[in-house]
Amino acid sequence: MGDNFQNNKTMAPVMMDYEFKIKTQNERSKVEDLFDYEGCKVGRGTYGHVYKARRKDGSDTKDYALKQIEGTGLSMSACREIALLRELKHPNVINLIRVFLSHTDRKVWLLFDYAEHDLWHIIKFHRAAKANKKSVMVPKGMVKSLLYQILDGIHYLHSNWVLHRDLKPANILVMGEGPERGRVKIADMGFARLFNAPLKPLADLDPVVVTFWYRAPELLLGARHYTKAIDIWAIGCIFAELLTSEPIFHCRQEDIKTSNPYHHDQLDRIFNVMGFPQEKDWEDIRKMPEHATLVKDFKRSNYQNCSLSKYMDRHKIKPDSKAFSLLQRLLLMDPNRRITSEQAMQDPYFSEDPLPTQDVFAGCPIPYPKREFLTDDDQEDKGESKARQNQQQQQPNTQQNQVQANNHDHAANNAKRMRMSGQNQGNTGGGGGQQEFHQQQQMMFGGQQQGGGSQQQNNFQQRF
């Protein structure tokens, strides 16, 4: 037996040169040697864990986001994420700085710039304030600036034929204090989703509930392909949520474990807001795979009195406002009629005062708290997140995703240097910020206060 063993061993060819292996090992830097991040977890989800990190050598004092990808090795979604983020470069798309491969435990780490805020937390903050009848001071153009930058980032992705496929407030990050203050960063593209099987991954996602609130009607009716229009619908949902602080298509969500795209309650919610689509408004609806189910399950007459203008009017957004008119173009039921990101950026809403700013906070103090560190107690967290699901949305899917290169050296890395986009005039901080400051007004974002405050506030809301 001993002989056999010996034999097998000597017969196997040497796969890798010893000298090459040692040399590569010595040149490879380990994430734990370069960064401090222990105890600094700020996000956890199906994608893995995200830590707030600092360089150990103090060569800079910036915060970084370190994402440890769930599982070991290179899953297809990890490959897609690295491959695409390595190529993408836009001020409003998260930037991958470096990839670390940990050979011993086969973990993959991605290094990004740190974004202190995201729309999930920002909207949650406004909801809490509203519930406590407190107001939040933000510049009156903030929602417009947020939307403009989201559209700018998505336009870049779409013109590179990258579809996001999972847009929701938690995936829209906003930079905190620093050189990129108040800049939107789109994160967590749905890298794992196959073009031809959009719903497949849903069944695999474990305890975190996958939200359907941002899902376009054609997907709920069984559309088999992701499209740009599907991303646009989600942006419309986010825009409405920014205007009102309420998820526009909020729907009770059980733990959805089905791989069936058809979701009755979610469609019912959409029709309750939008009204039931007229044949002339969406001719191809009859071609949808689940059209027969739709006809069987729904009665047009139940939604006779529903319309987007009535819904938004209840939330103090006037149907004759520019904000409403843009929202309506983003939330067209027929995906073929929905506007593109490019058309949306040309909308009169963005040329009306206040103009969008590069720092969405327009130089004003940032009212939102910083991210809190999460404990490592998984048990406790699961209970908590269950409770959270019921009252609000899915776990903030957090932070990060940027990407970039393995080419760590900034100097060597011109290819990936950040370019300022032509559309954004630079007024981050400094003089521009000052100027903005004068325009700033107090307002509450989506509030419904009683008394004297409310009228003033309505004015501002209209002007979003």
Added chain:
Amino acid sequence: MAGNFWQSSHHQQWILDKQDLVRDRQLDLAKLSEEEYQKIFNFFASIIQVLGEQLKLRQQVIATATVYFKRFYARNSLKCIDPLLLAPTCVFLASKVEEFGVISNSRLITTCQTVIKNKFSYAYGQQEFPYRTNHILECEFYLLENLDCCLIVYQPYRPLLLFVQDIGQDDQLLTYAWRIVNDSLRTDVSLLYPPYQIAIGALHIACVMLGKENLKPWFAELNVDMDKIQEIVRSIINLYEMWKSYDEKKEIQSLLGKMPKPCPAPQR
């Protein structure tokens, strides 16, 4: 991703200089002539092609895998990692990047075993494919590092389709040029020239083969560096010349014998 080639890592990091390429190969060229070196790459490109076909991958994925393979050895000697291991690793990684469904580990290994046994016994005799999943996975990390995480590779196929469309759809021309692009994977052109130039080079050869004199004005109107196109054409024609007098089945065993091989850890 069909984004902008000019801003891609492919254009910015992986269009290599001919002199650098030759210099980086010195270690291998001390043991092999340039022609022998090319014959060895030709052989492993065939392995990648057949593996890809057996796994029902699109040609685009196969081409990407082949370019990964070439990029790795553009920076490293053949002795660093056994190419018989790196070839399937490239196929595995490319299939994930191109989002064409994950190949299960066991299916990949089984396919390697069958392909080596049934199609390449002239090179490996009775020897079985010696690697297992854990080898591929370890190798994959080294490959990704050496590629500097540049995984999106632009191929000549898309520009080729556009050019043929522009010429006025000609299926015979497209078929010929498409095959020439496939053949170009056996040369260094994918390391040296942008894919649109390779597409033009392939079209040029196809036109000559088919005697399409009438397309001369079309080429003349292209705003491209014709010297580069001529270099590409020459590389591919040289490959065809080499094939004429080369019997891989007879020569490959001795070539593989001469190939620099990984050295094990020194014995204590």
